[in-house]
Amino acid sequence: MYRYDEFDAEFVRQRTAQFRDQVGRRLSGELTEDEFKPLRLRNGVYLQLHAYMLRIAIPYGTLSSRQMRKLAHIARTYDRGTGHFTTRQNLQFNWPRLSDIPDILGELAEVEMHAIQTSGNCIRNVTADHFAGAAADEVADPRPYAEIIRQWSSLHPEFNWLPRKFKVGVTGSEHDRAAIKTHDIGLHLKRLADGRLGFAVWVGGGQGRSPFLAELIRDDLPEADLLSYLEAILRVYNLHGRRDNIYKARIKILVHDLGAEAFAAQVEEEWRRIRDGVLKLPQAEIDRIRAYFAPPAYDERPVPAPPRAAGRAFDRWITRNTHAHKQAGHAIVTISLKPIGGIPGDASAAQMDAVADLAERYSLDEVRVTHEQNLVLPHVRSGDLWQVYRGLEAIGLAEGNAGLVTDIIACPGLDYCALANARSIPIAQRISERLSPRQDQIGDLKIKISGCINACGHHHVGHIGILGVEKRGEEHYQLLLGGSGAEDAALADIAGPGFGPEGIVDAVEKVVTTYLELRSNPQEPFLATYRRLGATPFKDALYAAA
């Protein structure tokens, strides 16, 4: 893992001290809310429905056991015993007092963490494939590049006040687990034609009010040119992105309005000017950062096979929640934060502590956070899987449902978020309870729920998406079908008229039942059936009685 150098540590320490002073001046009345709001947002502090919310950055979703224990400590000491892992691989606390937040940031700095640039119109926390550095299908670990981007983008003087927020995602595999085509910039690390590492660069993806999938603007960017090319993209956006209308300010609108080809031409022109300047990445620097992410010291002693006769639940968990590792004798483990009927992405302090213990003992001290609101133990010896399973069972996190219909993404929704129009969490809980008895029969199916048009719950790319809206003061839900955030990315289609809070769960069940009746064989997943047959049979089932 990356470790702070003296510059990083001093930078975070100074920033924490600065914010402590700002909070003190706000509480004393020296600063008004109008003066304070942009300052607190730059430090991840929102004022939500019930209380302040603190959003903490987890760069490329990687945590050590020590860092996870610190998050548990903060949850227990300053919050109400729970943290919420988000679709940006961040963690949110929903109940901190403003007066406690400087102390929380001080505690985070002790473990090389902070909340800087988790809000505001700047380059946000860089996300990455949550299996990075471990996946068997990976060309190379994308995290060194995510770290290089983090260092370049932190308080970048030219890009600290962009037209709107800016999100970068990186993957090093053909199978896109980082949803790069829904990012402002999506980077696909791969081997170029000459055999060297480089990037395919996708620009202008995003969800929200106007969803777009990213466009490919360069397929062969050498790794040494990564930062100069990103700088060129950001410069074109900063110059031409709209600042007069918040709903049209994201880069996706600019790329759409100009056209990808014209946008790319402007980027290339700017890039030609700067590509051989100070942003050229020296190989020594790439190697220095890469060394932080060197493969860990795997235990290569022969291991006994896991006890396959340990029970059906363990077998399900092995089938669904373990994944191929690049190192023989090891597996990647997904810890589902989606117990049946549970709150997607929530973990109690006790659960966080227990996961930290498991990571320390069985996963070479590493934990990952996924954009699907689960956790990952990336480096588990095959012979330790039973012990890991038993450890997760003890804390209620052993559900073998990764990728199944109960593994639902849901934003905080109207239960917490000041922007939301409708609740997401209770809908997710009810769908989970309703469909859990059939989840193995249903197979791969991703449901994604957002409580407002901002789409933090990724409803546009759900196989089944749900969007909460407000209709005459009450909650209402639109149903969307056929989206995907993976390498076969697609935006979902609105099925038709929406449903009330009670009706939306029935509607989802109707879609699922229709799929089970129509699939060509039990191995044909929902998305394949939908793409083969189109929306009509599902709409017929949903609205036949209307």
Place this chain on the structure above:
Amino acid sequence: MSKRAPSIAVLTGNRLHDGLVVFLGGDGAWVEDIAGAVVARTPEEASALQAQGARDSALNRVVEPYLAEVREIAGRLLPVRQRERVRIDGPSILVDVPGYVSPSPRAPNGVRPLASDLRASLNPGGEGSDPVPVPVEAA
């Protein structure tokens, strides 16, 4: 003729130091329970509440106060918008999930309905007013 109770308003905001939901009370204090809120029944009274909110905001007693539409039903003040009902009740998560500890001290034990009981009382004709803008910040 509408069967709905006429809408009135209370002034609400968040407390500065901890962000908790508060309402302007009859004695000028900001209280956590909507039952203690002073009610504006005329446009003039609503304006007076807003003026008081602006003063208290300037004095850092409350953050971003705004009027929330309510109705009086069976002697209780019930917000018209679902958003405001959630602000009063706290998160409406299903708190009977095994092993889950509710983060909200105000959430009751057991499964809370999606306010369908209240909705029938508040909105029998399926009609209502359009949402009133409230202060929010971009995600």
